[in-house]
Amino acid sequence: MSDTHNGLFSLAGRSAIVTGGGRGIGRSIATELARTGANLVITYRENSSLAEAAARELRALGAACQTCKADVRDGGDIERAVNECLQAFGSVDILVNNAGMTNDNLLMRLSEEAWDEVLDTNLRGTFLATKAVLRPMIRSRWGRIINITSVVGVSGNAGQANYTAAKAGIIGFTRSVALEVASRGITVNAVAPGFVLTDLTAGLADEQKETIKDRIPMKRYGETNEISPIVAFLASDAAAYITGQTVNVDGGLVMS
Numbered sequence: 001m002s003d004t005h006n007g008l009f010s011l012a013g014r015s016a017i018v019t020g021g022g023r024g025i026g027r028s029i030a031t032e033l034a035r036t037g038a039n040l041v042i043t044y045r046e047n048s049s050l051a052e053a054a055a056r057e058l059r060a061l062g063a064a065c066q067t068c069k070a071d072v073r074d075g076g077d078i079e080r081a082v083n084e085c086l087q088a089f090g091s092v093d094i095l096v097n098n099a100g101m102t103n104d105n106l107l108m109r110l111s112e113e114a115w116d117e118v119l120d121t122n123l124r125g126t127f128l129a130t131k132a133v134l135r136p137m138i139r140s141r142w143g144r145i146i147n148i149t150s151v152v153g154v155s156g157n158a159g160q161a162n163y164t165a166a167k168a169g170i171i172g173f174t175r176s177v178a179l180e181v182a183s184r185g186i187t188v189n190a191v192a193p194g195f196v197l198t199d200l201t202a203g204l205a206d207e208q209k210e211t212i213k214d215r216i217p218m219k220r221y222g223e224t225n226e227i228s229p230i231v232a233f234l235a236s237d238a239a240a241y242i243t244g245q246t247v248n249v250d251g252g253l254v255m256s
């Protein structure tokens, strides 16, 4: 039996797909799942070297791990990732819909391309991957789907109408699918991080970052490894009676 978080839970024998697991929050989630005992397929869109480096790290933790180039906007790519997981490990027990992106602008200047790209990646990608894992999860009468949304999907954010629409959509999607599969041993939950310094947020001006930090009741940004433990918990048997929920991990930002 692998590491069990003080005996509270273990993911030993479980297999997980983490979309966008090669860097940022997804990499931290993959690491936490591996530490807790899961085997993994991590997907990436283009950064193969980062995904391979992440996979080496996960193997060093004792996990079996494969990488898969799969654009979450493409149903065929997603099917391939799911099949690779089934072939390698015999099941897909856990799906973490983490892959995401921003393309910010005020609505007056927001192009149709920027709208489509952000909705397709964050929301359509979550739909496609969730749909692809449901059949194998229903067959094995066990499954955990964890969707990474954002605190701004709850609060709104000027300059992010596309991103907040996608992330709010993920929250509604999470609840609806949770209701559809609740009787099948499958839970569907969302995790809403606050502001975490990753490549996604690196492009913001220092002034913007300081304004955000000021609004966070804890007066600091979140770390990727402060997001991942709740994902591992929701993926475990210990969270069997929790479904359709959105857990904010944001230093209190959503209340401010």
Ligand code: NDP
Residues within 6 Å of the ligand: 019, 020, 021, 022, 023, 024, 025, 026, 043, 044, 045, 046, 047, 048, 050, 070, 071, 072, 073, 097, 098, 099, 100, 101, 121, 148, 149, 150, 151, 192, 193, 194, 195, 196, 197, 198, 199, 200, 201
């Ligand atoms: P990063 O930009 O650091 O990483 C994004 C990841 O998503 C990469 O692994 C990337 O793959 C993958 N990705 C992007 N587009 C696609 C695509 N079309 N198909 C497959 N994979 C794709 O972002 P974060 O780690 O910060 O964000 C992870 C999640 O957390 C996202 O859903 C984001 O919206 C959410 N989030 C982040 C917050 C933050 O403050 N950072 C706050 C709230 C939510 P590749 O490396 O190949 O490009």
